[in-house]
Amino acid sequence: MIENQQLSFSEANCMACFEGTNEKQRSTGRRVCVALKYLLCLTLVTLLWTGYGRALGIGLKNSLELGVSGEVTTGDRHKTFVTQRSWAQYSPYFPVEEYKPPPSGCIVDQVNILQRHGARFPTSGASSNIISAINKLKAVQNSFSDPNMLFIRSYKYDLGQNDLVELGAKQSSDSGTEVFNRYSHLVSRRNLPFVRSDSSERVVLSALNWTEGFSIASNFVYQPPLSVMIPQDSNNTLDDHMCPAAGKPDEEDYVWLSKFALEIQRRLEVAAPGSNLNLYEVYALGTLCAFDSVAHSATSPIILSPWCSLFNQTDFENLEYAGDLDKYYGTGYGQPLGAVQGVGYTNELLARLMDQPVRDHTQTNSTLDRNEETFPLGRGIYIDFSHDNQMIAIYSAIGLFPQPVPLDTTPDQNIPDPKRTWKVGEMVVGSAFESSILEEEKRFTTKIREDFGK
């Protein structure tokens, strides 16, 4: 039963996985089910965050500053559109729903958190399209016909590559604080949170900032170390590099891009005649709105970069869908070898929930997982720092966010289904985190497993 990794944890068939098993397994099954059901609930509703106004410096003079609540309200008073929540995998953390304690009669006796690194600069691949787009626009800067573009004449691109930005570091630290405040009853000097990370620098720094936030919140009584950094070129359950046969989402990405971005491309050509941006550069400018905003917003709330003013709500919704498709066909259900890359982590999670050694023949490193120092059982809090693509693979292995039909790369009239349940921005929010907790905007993506005991 437990060995079968095709466990599907949707509420209805969850317990079926454990039928015919002994009482201990059933009780674990129940706990897993409750935990996952709880996680699903957490991700459904969006809690609006409250921020506070804060002046920002250089490069953002022309930016649209959000209102006190951080909301940009649209004509439809029933629906609130918030720009920085539409950035899919680049959205800074926001709580999807208000935290609800477990039902009465249940106590939390173990917490497992899978968290993404904090907000970062663009990767080198993404920066090359961004930079070529900026250069093309600068080359025609004397012929701009759209006043929203005038800032480009004096704009200086100053983003780094790959690394964590200050906001990302701060929000990882806030996550550590929040976890201490909520779960300090699971911690003692002999039972510190067990922290692991993938070894890429932004992930390691996110983990270290988290442990720092946790220590500070405990008044330095509890100082959890980062115990394991799993090298990228080795067996690794916190990254998705171990499946060379897995396909890429490029084709699906392009089908959608060539639908929705044509219109934006035409508009930008009118605003900046002769700029001749290609579709990838149009998309890159959409992501620059996100990257430039988080890079220059050291703390919440996010101040939108002037690049955002080149796009309207429809554009942002379409750009968001591009991110959703990219992950769905990258390591999600749309990728035949997506979920398999989450099996190793899922087996580690089961081992912790069941208090039993890891049984896995996929991405785990048995040397690490058989060693009490590098894979202890019986801890109150576990936290693992990873990447968006890998989190999606893990969700898919577990059966979270199931989709009745594959995500459509050519939606009717170019309008993505607004009710879809596959929204990367709510699943791996740039360094998202536990989906609940924080009342203000944070930049981590996490999901939580809580182990409820009677």
Ligand SMILES: *[C@@H]1O[C@H](CO)[C@@H](O)[C@H](O)[C@H]1NC(C)=O
């Ligand atoms: C937190 O992250 C920042 C920026 O990424 C880094 O410079 C700093 O060293 C990190 N803090 C710790 C305690 O590692």
Ligand SMILES: *[C@@H]1O[C@H](CO)[C@@H](O)[C@H](O)[C@H]1NC(C)=O
């Ligand atoms: C497993 O982890 C050990 C200890 O870190 C390391 O020396 C070894 O190279 C790893 N093996 C694989 C296959 O990743």
Ligand SMILES: *[C@@H]1O[C@H](CO)[C@@H](O)[C@H](O)[C@H]1NC(C)=O
């Ligand atoms: C955004 O601009 C496009 C034209 O490029 C237009 O069709 C669309 O209605 C606009 N959306 C909003 C919300 O204004």
Ligand SMILES: *[C@@H]1O[C@H](CO)[C@@H](O)[C@H](O)[C@H]1NC(C)=O
């Ligand atoms: C590393 O992964 C491979 C492939 O799944 C597996 O065959 C091997 O036993 C693993 N190595 C360790 C040390 O766990």
